[in-house]
Amino acid sequence: MGHRLVDLALLIQTIANSIVAGSIYAVIAVGLAMAFGVMKMANFAHGEFFMAGAYVVYVFYALLGWPFPIAVLMAVPIVGAMGIITERLIFRPTRSNVLAGFMATAGLAFILQVLVGQAWGVGLMRSVPTPYMGAADILGAKIGWQRVLVVPVAIVMLSCLWYFLFKVKYGKALRACAQDPDTARLQGIGINKMTMLAMGISGASAGLAGALMAPIHPVTPYMGHGVILTAFIVVVMGGMESIAGAVLAAVLLGFIHTFVTTLSDAVTAQMVGVACMAIILIVRPEGLLGRVKA
Amino acid sequence: MSLLEIKDLVKRFGGLAAVNGVNLSISDSEIRGVIGPNGAGKTTLFNLISGALSVTSGTITFNGQVVSGKRPSHIALAGLVRTFQRNAMFPTYSVLENVVLARHSQVKNNVFQTIFGRNQEEEEHRERAKEIIHFMELSDHQDELAENLSHGHQRILGIANALAVEPKLIMLDEPVAGLNPTETKMVTDHFRRLRDEWKITVVLVEHDMRTVMETCEYISVINFGKLLMEGNPEEVANDKRVIEAYLGSDDYDL
Amino acid sequence: MSIPNWKPLFLLAVVIAVGCAIPFMVRAYTIEIFILFMINLILVCSYRIPATTGDWSLSHVVLMGVGAYTTALLSKWFDLTIFLTVPLSAVVAGIVGFIMVTPLIRTRGFGFFIASFALGELIRLIWIKFRYPFGGPRGMIGIPNGELGSIDFFEPMPYYYFVMAVALICLIIMYRIDQSRIGKTFTALYTDEGLAESVGIDVPRYRALAFGLGAFFAGIAGAxxxxxxxxxxxxxxxxxxxxxxxxxxxxxxxxxxxxxIMGLILMTFIFEWSRxxxxxxxxxxxxxxxxxxxxxPGGLDDLFFKIRNKIMARKSGAGVSDVAS
Structure with missing residues (x-):
């Protein structure tokens, strides 16, 4: 099988695809990791938030004809608000029990699928026209501009997030809360505000990822299914609550998925991903970058 | 011959040695106290012996069998049973059910016999459980839910649960912590009877010196993860090093 | 003590009588619903076995699937009768469950939940990946319905009685497990793992046993x-x-x-009514x-328990507070 990779162009193509995949995984997974870091909110409906982001672009760009960048930006506040509502109605009352919140958001996933399906149709795949046609030529590898776009957006988004967490007062408070909620409370940080903020950012990042992917991913009410599995693999590999770990694991999984898909097939790639997740959970539950808690 | 033999036991957490080369030998049918000020390493030592923590180095031999590195349940089956500082009982079960459940390890039935059999054996275990409850003077409360018992009785039930395993040695972790004087007496009165009537070796790991002085015949004092001295209660009470150790930790309450 | 407890036996007789009468009172389509209901009954009760040890898994329906695939392979390739495929599927699912749980034991709570999901998904991907022998993404068809002598289980009525018999046996066994020392050990080790270990209960072994038993019965449901x-x-x-x-x-x-069981009954009604x-x-x-x-959060079970306690407390009035003090 390996002889196909000897082809240099194919190798570059695969690496480029890996980077694109890793970037999109990172944008999806940081939100999941952030919500889990603050008060252990495990959001099963994260994939449906991604789906919601794609539908925002479908509505504003494909149906109403707004410019594509504006439509993408619309997804951020809309899906972010969904995250905040989820925190208020589901995660807050089930705060003492991680599993309960996780299972309840599985119920939320059902609800969102039905609502979107009823509003815009279940069976038909919604197609969103590609705003940026043509392909970039990188050292002989051809990648559609729409895919290339994902990489700078991911970098900008992660940089903004980093700036927020380390330089802005609210972001610092959020980190303090993730590390030690009890001490944070003593310092006068409102835990409820922080969990809402975390879920808001979490939803916004999922929405942004979905919005970016809308033109190149089949848009259906059930598109969250595949996403949630990938997102959880990434977050588990990164250590559940570590944002840096999630980014690293996202890039790693992007490479693993893309290379295994190229060498073998997509199902095998999924199997490798799932196996990685199981092995890490069992052998090193704190993840690649996670710290062992005393 | 000693029943429990501890040799050069070390436990490190990161760089910190909580237990740093302890040697201890406890003979059959002793009532032994292990004391020390807060943070001396008593609890760590206790958890090492019972298997709740893994040892860094050294060996623990019980009844001629090396038990260091074994699961807590295996150590219990070997005849070395611990109690807990908190109330060691299954709160939503009755007193009798608690002891029957704790006798689990003595049941020889396998899964299929348990599911399909007629459970003659379980009747016998129920009888033995009643004997233990009677011995611990809990018969009046046999059918009460464990969570409804008084604190003192809950503590005694914890010991009854440990007895259900038919131990040779019972190791008690601060058995009277948080009890009032009446309850304390009620609990400690049982220790001597355990040894005298049932020939069970009793090891009392305690913070409160008064209890230990009154019940134990021989006492080992631990400080800074090491054995400080050993002797009978009088020797310990008059030992300058012991007094200093307790003074230094500012919880001197002799 | 030795007097046989007639109440559950009476209840059992009523259930059997009603169960036997149902197919004569409803349409063929409704019989199908009842068949599915009884299969689900085995499934929910089997899920509860590991759940009592605190191990909520996300792979239980995959283990049911292991039973279903085993049945498909055994009856299509080896022409085995339904009376062999069902128990053999259970055994295979039980073994797969045991193999799966061996690494899973190291995790607890949420970790167990998603790790079991990962392993379950791995099994499912194996079915999708290997067209031979599992049929790939579209699965396998043409599994015989089974027969007893000249009675064809394709007809809903005979299959209904067959499933009812199997479900009754399974439920009785699972009930006995729950009431036995083993079932009580499961709940006890969940209540207090440290205490359970201290009285000689090998917690990992019992958790594995619970998971394996759950997988066994899920395998029957799948078959x-x-x-x-x-x-x-x-x-x-x-x-x-x-x-x-x-x-x-x-x-x-x-x-x-x-x-x-209550949850399944309520949700089956809601499912049918909400068509x-x-x-x-x-x-x-x-x-x-x-x-x-x-x-x-405790479900209907807990709700009934609380209501009953309230009624009992009202009935006995002051008597209860006496005991508590």
Whole structure:
């Protein structure tokens, strides 16, 4: 099988695809990791938030004809608000029990699928026209501009997030809360505000990822299914609550998925991903970058 | 011959040695106290012996069998049973059910016999459980839910649960912590009877010196993860090093 | 003590009598619903076994699928009768369960939940990946319905009685496990793991046993399902199906043996009554799941328990407070 990779162009193509995949995984997974870091909110409906982001672009760009960048930006506040509502109605009352919140958001996933399906149709795949046609030529590898776009957006988004967490007062408070909620409370940080903020950012990042992917991913009410599995693999590999770990694991999984898909097939790639997740959970539950808690 | 033999036991957490080369030998049918000020390493030592923590180095031999590195349940089956500082009982079960459940390890039935059999054996275990409850003077409360018992009785039930395993040695972790004087007496009165009537070796790991002085015949004092001295209660009470150790930790309450 | 307890025996007789009468009172379509209901009954009760040790898994329907695929392979390739495929599928699912749980034991709570999901998904991907022998993404078809002499189980009525007999046997065994020393050990080790270890209960071994037993009975449910549908499809055992199983369990509660059964009965009624809602139904189910987790975390089981306690407290009045002091 390996002889196909000897082809240099194919190798570059695969690496480029890996980077694109890793970037999109990172944008999806940081939100999941952030919500889990603050008060252990495990959001099963994260994939449906991604789906919601794609539908925002479908509505504003494909149906109403707004410019594509504006439509993408619309997804951020809309899906972010969904995250905040989820925190208020589901995660807050089930705060003492991680599993309960996780299972309840599985119920939320059902609800969102039905609502979107009823509003815009279940069976038909919604197609969103590609705003940026043509392909970039990188050292002989051809990648559609729409895919290339994902990489700078991911970098900008992660940089903004980093700036927020380390330089802005609210972001610092959020980190303090993730590390030690009890001490944070003593310092006068409102835990409820922080969990809402975390879920808001979490939803916004999922929405942004979905919005970016809308033109190149089949848009259906059930598109969250595949996403949630990938997102959880990434977050588990990164250590559940570590944002840096999630980014690293996202890039790693992007490479693993893309290379295994190229060498073998997509199902095998999924199997490798799932196996990685199981092995890490069992052998090193704190993840690649996670710290062992005393 | 000693029943429990501890040799050069070390436990490190990161760089910190909580237990740093302890040697201890406890003979059959002793009532032994292990004391020390807060943070001396008593609890760590206790958890090492019972298997709740893994040892860094050294060996623990019980009844001629090396038990260091074994699961807590295996150590219990070997005849070395611990109690807990908190109330060691299954709160939503009755007193009798608690002891029957704790006798689990003595049941020889396998899964299929348990599911399909007629459970003659379980009747016998129920009888033995009643004997233990009677011995611990809990018969009046046999059918009460464990969570409804008084604190003192809950503590005694914890010991009854440990007895259900038919131990040779019972190791008690601060058995009277948080009890009032009446309850304390009620609990400690049982220790001597355990040894005298049932020939069970009793090891009392305690913070409160008064209890230990009154019940134990021989006492080992631990400080800074090491054995400080050993002797009978009088020797310990008059030992300058012991007094200093307790003074230094500012919880001197002799 | 030695007087046989007639109450449960009487109850059992009533259930059997009603169960036998049902096919004569309803249409063939409704018999199918009852068949599915009894298969699900085995499934929910089997899920409760590991759940009593605190191990909520996300791979239970995959283990059911292991039973279904084993049945499909055994009856298509070796022409085995249904009376062999069902127990053999259970054994295979039980063994797969044991193999799966060996690494899983190292995890607890949420970690167990998603790690079991990962391993379950791995099994499902194996079915999808290998067209030979598992049929690939579209699964396998043409599984015989089974027969007893000249009675063809393709007809709903005979299969109904067959499933009823199997379900009764399974439920009685699972009830006996729950009431036995082993079942009590399961709940005890969940209540206090440290105490359980201290009295000589090997906690990992018992957790593995609970998971294996759950897988065994899930395998039976899978085998019965495969014979009825005549087909297995990897999509039938995906996470969506798993969420439905979780809904039954959450609605019912796991405190007693009857909890999951109550949950399944209620949700089956709601499922059948809500047919006119068509595609809106998952919304109803998702909403129910959220409602129970937020407002009734112990499920119906816990609700009944609390109501009964309140009535008892009112009846005995001052007597209760005396005992408590």
């Amino acid at each position: 019965l399902l495969a014979h009825r549908l005549g087909a297995v499809d990897p999509k039938n055992f995906d996470v969506t199906t798993m969420v439905y199983l979780i809904i039954w369990i959450v609605v019912g509660g796991t405190t007693t043996f009857w909890g999951p 006119p809602l068509l595609e809106w139904r998952p919304l109803l189910f998702g909403g129910t799941l959220i409602f129970f987790l937020v407002f009734l």
